Amino acid sequence: MKPAKFEYHKPETLDEALTLLAEYGDEARVIAGGQSLVPMMNIRLARPDHLIDINGIDDLSQIRLENGSVAIGALVRHREIEHSAQLAQACPPLPAAACNIGHYALRARGTIGGSLALADPAAEFPLMATLLDAEFVARSGAGERSVPSHEFFVSVFTTALEPEEILTAVRFRTLAQSEGWGFRWFSRRVGDYALVNAAAIVALKDEGRIHRIAMVLGGVGATPVRLTGLEQESVGAEASAGWVREISSAAAARVEPGGDKHASAEYRRELVELLLAGALEDAIDRCRGRQAA
């Protein structure tokens, strides 16, 4: 099958793009890397009447370090994040996530804005956005607003973006010296979306007790799931192997993964336990300086 007919627009500025979106509303779709939208158009799951190509807009492609955070433009490609020395230093979970997305050729075109606006619940960037308390900058003709990650991801393939809004940038918090991180995933073939993925950030205080902790799971619900309750219960706990086992099995008991042709709910639960434990072990090891960055 081939894509349905559409009218093609290539705005040169953000304002021009926003004017087009205001005019055509939900008859229009923005195209960034096209690595998710074009497959959907090829099978006519998506058939926009107007395609607004934002690839010509310059000011959406920057990575800017700010005080305690890093702002990444929506058009920054996966491979730039994968190879960014700045990010490897300030926010290493992002390059680790990027190099795991799809295949080499897809990473050269796919954008972080596209991945987040798509909101696949097993995708790497939504997972990291949820882990790193991201702020999403959305612009429309009416102005700019900032949306926190827990409000941005609404459901499977559904975000808080309005049809006339463009995601222009995402701001992630950077990691402190004292923090360690971990990221584990499982997929059957290289390049596939993960069946389940897990990421964690840990800071320890004296005698190896948990000082701060963040944990997130993907592929177990309609959006990435932050384990807020377990995070609170974990503060002050001794970061031992036994604790890692306990917390991972508690997480597996609390999530409600669905079953489908790719994996049963039971299997996903087992993956949660295994992958979260791995992510926590890596985070604790990095915290203790036992692993290189």
Added chain:
Amino acid sequence: MNRIAFTLTVNAMACEVVAEPRKLLSDVLREDLRLTGTHVGCEHGVCGACTVLVDGAPARACLIFAIQMQCREITTVEGLTPAEGLSPLQQALHEEHGLQCGYCTPGIITTFEAFLRENPKPTDDEIREVLSGNLCRCTGYANIVRAIRKAAQIMRKGTAA
């Protein structure tokens, strides 16, 4: 039909195209420009047979509309083939039996032209990771990995000379 006239730069030649915006780059290359070295397997971005270079970076031609590529430099497998003989990568694939039916081969050549430029001395693991984006139903991959390793060696000597 809303056919539009535009210019594409393919293999360093300016090509006039008249096509609907919905026409994929893979189809314009094959049907309008008769460059049938770019193969089409899935149109989902999965198989890699349609991979071309856009400004030197690998890209799935089935996930790009041709009209998006004005002002870009597109290189297909035809553009990577010398006027006489074969490129080092093509020659190595031939010598190491890195192909049988050849359906996947153009996509592997374009992908690894880009990758070997970026990483002239890859490990087998790195080769395999990148090769995971190109499905081959014939060879079992082992000979492709061997061929890429050999081509990398030859290309390193070529640039050293």
